Amino acid sequence: YQRRVHGDYFMEKKLSSHKQEGKDPNNYDSNDSGDEDKKDTKLTAEEQTLKKLTERRGSKFDLQKEKDTVLERPNFAKDKTDKSEKLWEFMASYLGSDVHSIQRQIVNHIEYTLARTRFNFDNHGCYQATSYSIRDRLLESWNDTNMHYYKADPKRIYYLSLEFLLGRMLQNALVNIDLETSYTRALLDLGYKMEDVYDEEVDPGLGNGGLGRLAACFLDSMATLELPAWGYGIRYNYGIFKQEIKDGYQIEMPDYWLSRGNPWEIERNDVLVKVHYYGKTEKYYDSGVERTKWVGEEVVQAMAYDIPIPGYNTFNTNNLRLWRACPFSEFDFRSFNSGDYFGAVKLKQKAESISSVLYPNDSSSAGKELRLKQEYFFCAATLHDIIRRFRKKKSHDWKNFSEKVAVQLNDTHPAIAIVELLRILLDDFKLPYDQAITIVSQTFAYTNHTVLPEALEKWDVILMQKLLPRHMDLIYLINHFLMESVKKVFPGNWDIMKSLSLIEEGDTKKVRMANLCVAMCHHVNGVAALHSEIIKKTLFRDFVEYFNKMDYEKYKGKFINITNGVTPRRWIACANPSLTKLISDKLGHTEWIYDLNKIRDIEAYAEDEDMQDAWTKVKKANKMRLAAWVKEKTGIVIPTDVMFDVMVKRIHEYKRQLMNILYVAHRYLWIKDMKPSERSSVVPRVVMIGGKAAPGYENAKRIIKLINSIGDIVNKDSDIGDLLKVVFLPNYSVSNAQIIIPAAELSQHISTAGTEASGTSNMKFVMNGCLIIGTMDGANVEISQEIGKDNMFAFGADVDQIASFKKRMAEGFREYVPWRLKNVISAILNNRFGNLTEMHGMLKSLTDGGDQYCLCWDFDSYADCQGKVDACYKNKKEWVKKSIISVAHSNKFSTDRTINEYSTIVWNTSPVSIPKPISKPASVPSLAPAPKDSQPCPLQTSDAAD
Numbered sequence: 051y052q053r054r055v056h057g058d059y060f061m062e063k064k065l066s067s068h069k070q071e072g073k074d075p076n077n078y079d080s081n082d083s084g085d086e087d088k089k090d091t092k093l094t095a096e097e098q099t100l101k102k103l104t105e106r107r108g109s110k111f112d113l114q115k116e117k118d119t120v121l122e123r124p125n126f127a128k129d130k131t132d133k134s135e136k137l138w139e140f141m142a143s144y145l146g147s148d149v150h151s152i153q154r155q156i157v158n159h160i161e162y163t164l165a166r167t168r169f170n171f172d173n174h175g176c177y178q179a180t181s182y183s184i185r186d187r188l189l190e191s192w193n194d195t196n197m198h199y200y201k202a203d204p205k206r207i208y209y210l211s212l213e214f215l216l217g218r219m220l221q222n223a224l225v226n227i228d229l230e231t232s233y234t235r236a237l238l239d240l241g242y243k244m245e246d247v248y249d250e251e252v253d254p255g256l257g258n259g260g261l262g263r264l265a266a267c268f269l270d271s272m273a274t275l276e277l278p279a280w281g282y283g284i285r286y287n288y289g290i291f292k293q294e295i296k297d298g299y300q301i302e303m304p305d306y307w308l309s310r311g312n313p314w315e316i317e318r319n320d321v322l323v324k325v326h327y328y329g330k331t332e333k334y335y336d337s338g339v340e341r342t343k344w345v346g347e348e349v350v351q352a353m354a355y356d357i358p359i360p361g362y363n364t365f366n367t368n369n370l371r372l373w374r375a376c377p378f379s380e381f382d383f384r385s386f387n388s389g390d391y392f393g394a395v396k397l398k399q400k401a402e403s404i405s406s407v408l409y410p411n412d413s414s415s416a417g418k419e420l421r422l423k424q425e426y427f428f429c430a431a432t433l434h435d436i437i438r439r440f441r442k443k444k445s446h447d448w449k450n451f452s453e454k455v456a457v458q459l460n461d462t463h464p465a466i467a468i469v470e471l472l473r474i475l476l477d478d479f480k481l482p483y484d485q486a487i488t489i490v491s492q493t494f495a496y497t498n499h500t501v502l503p504e505a506l507e508k509w510d511v512i513l514m515q516k517l518l519p520r521h522m523d524l525i526y527l528i529n530h531f532l533m534e535s536v537k538k539v540f541p542g543n544w545d546i547m548k549s550l551s552l553i554e555e556g557d558t559k560k561v562r563m564a565n566l567c568v569a570m571c572h573h574v575n576g577v578a579a580l581h582s583e584i585i586k587k588t589l590f591r592d593f594v595e596y597f598n599k600m601d602y603e604k605y606k607g608k609f610i611n612i613t614n615g616v617t618p619r620r621w622i623a624c625a626n627p628s629l630t631k632l633i634s635d636k637l638g639h640t641e642w643i644y645d646l647n648k649i650r651d652i653e654a655y656a657e658d659e660d661m662q663d664a665w666t667k668v669k670k671a672n673k674m675r676l677a678a679w680v681k682e683k684t685g686i687v688i689p690t691d692v693m694f695d696v697m698v699k700r701i702h703e704y705k706r707q708l709m710n711i712l713y714v715a716h717r718y719l720w721i722k723d724m725k726p727s728e729r730s731s732v733v734p735r736v737v738m739i740g741g742k743a744a745p746g747y748e749n750a751k752r753i754i755k756l757i758n759s760i761g762d763i764v765n766k767d768s769d770i771g772d773l774l775k776v777v778f779l780p781n782y783s784v785s786n787a788q789i790i791i792p793a794a795e796l797s798q799h800i801s802t803a804g805t806e807a808s809g810t811s812n813m814k815f816v817m818n819g820c821l822i823i824g825t826m827d828g829a830n831v832e833i834s835q836e837i838g839k840d841n842m843f844a845f846g847a848d849v850d851q852i853a854s855f856k857k858r859m860a861e862g863f864r865e866y867v868p869w870r871l872k873n874v875i876s877a878i879l880n881n882r883f884g885n886l887t888e889m890h891g892m893l894k895s896l897t898d899g900g901d902q903y904c905l906c907w908d909f910d911s912y913a914d915c916q917g918k919v920d921a922c923y924k925n926k927k928e929w930v931k932k933s934i935i936s937v938a939h940s941n942k943f944s945t946d947r948t949i950n951e952y953s954t955i956v957w958n959t960s961p962v963s964i965p966k967p968i969s970k971p972a973s974v975p976s977l978a979p980a981p982k983d984s985q986p987c988p989l990q991t992s993d994a995a996d
Contacts, residue, residue, distance in 0.1 A: 177250035211460035215257025217784030255289015273361030285372035298758030344520035352431035452492035582611030676793035692734035740779030
């Protein structure tokens, strides 16, 4: 009866244990852990697990640590009706955070949400029930945050991104709301290990690489900094793909990440938006004014799915709203009755395809059309949502729209939102063009993520006219006024007009989405200092000159740099709990986790022997964890007392994984040529390379095959033994990165200078005490400046030298292949590493004027730098000292700093903290009526999700 009342079904396990120990099951105490002088192995394991966790110092959540206290929620009341008063009685306090309350909540979800019993409850069910119980807590603060934002009426930030690579959410949520220790205790007491429960979560398939991971880090920092911000994207049914390796080749498998549900999302079937496609435009007159309306031929619905985003050490919880495409009409009953069963559901399938797959293959016209459909779909739904929220306040007027709304475009994928807002203002609300265009240009800001002109998004004019006819009209209109202005600034300069035009002329006319963003956004930022300078001097040089000449004082701050970052909550606190505990214990606080500037103090211990020993032990434990993962995923056994040399990122020629593996082949041949007695001087390494190649990117897939083929030869060579191992890490993802990055000792970031916009994995590795070998490209430049050049292994040509080499190569220069690389290429061509005929053309091109990314030109410098790495690694104390200094000086690369810069420079927004809860003893009635002086705030169904 007691178990039924309290919902503690898992007490059955404890009762069973009592019976086995000969104890009276009727005299059971839930806090009894056995005689003090009989500590069993389970208790020891529990102590060991809890010992690894970092105790939060100065946590806001200390307000509620015991089960005899409750937290009173802030009250947002409007009407004092009996109904609302009664509801408030049951909602007036937050859920309890003591172990017993947590267990009750988990068990309630076992039975009432999952409909399971204690007899069929596995680790995955435990993950689901645990996640639902945490989501309950997030929803309390999520609702309170949204209600407070409505009341305070601050300027809102809306972050639009086609990708959000969130990673697993369970651990991140627990760390942010300071409940990891309590939940670990609760689950251990029920018979479940937290690590096993974490492993049950599937990475959400909502992103591909750095773009999506950056967006996820931004969400974490915006919530932590208590900024009123929402993210918007697409709820894809399938991620980009699961990568499997078969016979050395990449095989793409469907990534249906939703196959077992997603306990973190809230389906908002009350938030539906109509999205139109195709059709035609019609002219009409309204009070003597000619206007245009778009009559869409195809209509789909966007349904909202919300994911609460908790901040660290704050009661604020922001939101990520993702849109799923649904048919406007579920079923064509007439077609079904006529026997056309497939036709009856055709529209449903067509609509749902819009949000089915992240990045559909756009090599075909149908693929391009679907891709553009995706981008417009989420932009149209998002702007409808933003405007609805803006207009809920009666005091709001279009004149202050940009004072209340800031929209950040994460690359060009959401660029069509610019035109959609203009369409809404002109056609739906009938604003004059001058007013509408001013509102649009004061609302949007654009982040550029590439220096490669071929990577800038362009759409065929024919496709745009077909799919979005009204938007194509407006793009022409914007371009007309732009060209008229350019003519005034640069009279007779047709080259400048051609460069700045939104329309690229040619056999197939195209809409330049980057030009649209630059022309219409109030700020354009690069994501690393070098990148920002390059885009100002090359990619958007003519735009910079145009705006400077048109009105220098007005536009001098339009092109700016805001260097990327990563969140230390995910990439240190979650990924590397042992390092987190070591740093916190040494500093005597955990404030550095949300103010990374305070991690600088750890530098004082860089040469301390005890600190170096503890640091080395943390790294060793992480290496052992990665070695176990490698064996599980690949079957390869790797030693852990050797250097772990890691390169994990999207496979691309400019990132130069090819140079890495060609050096590995050189290193193998070099060791093979040694006498056995000479090999004792070699620094042993395990070289690990991971990343996905785009399905249609054949050269990238060939590089993966080459890595695996060389690995097969090296790993089976008994002469080499543990001096060199090569592993391709399959299916690289956020959760895998959290195992890989803490274990790495050397990380490679070796892109051709001037090609990488920023890179963020380099920041993650530095935060985890990994030394970098890299070129002066992207954020490597700033990392070198922050941690000190002596603590990084830099090599290679700079941007100007690269340009000079390419010019010489184009003029016929061919004597650029160093002898070490010639030997490696010869060995591959002669089948030393197996039959790799598919690589022959690629390798021959490198040596005959096709070295687009200057691999040959940098190879000698790279190989020599690897020698410096070996020499340093032999001096363990010096290596560890560099590692500690790197972590101490990684503070600049927190997204908290990045978001603060966006907030101050671009968005002009300030933090908005929800009212602090009041902690009261449980004996004090918490079900109190709403205070009489409560501030008015509407409480409606739509307000819960705002």
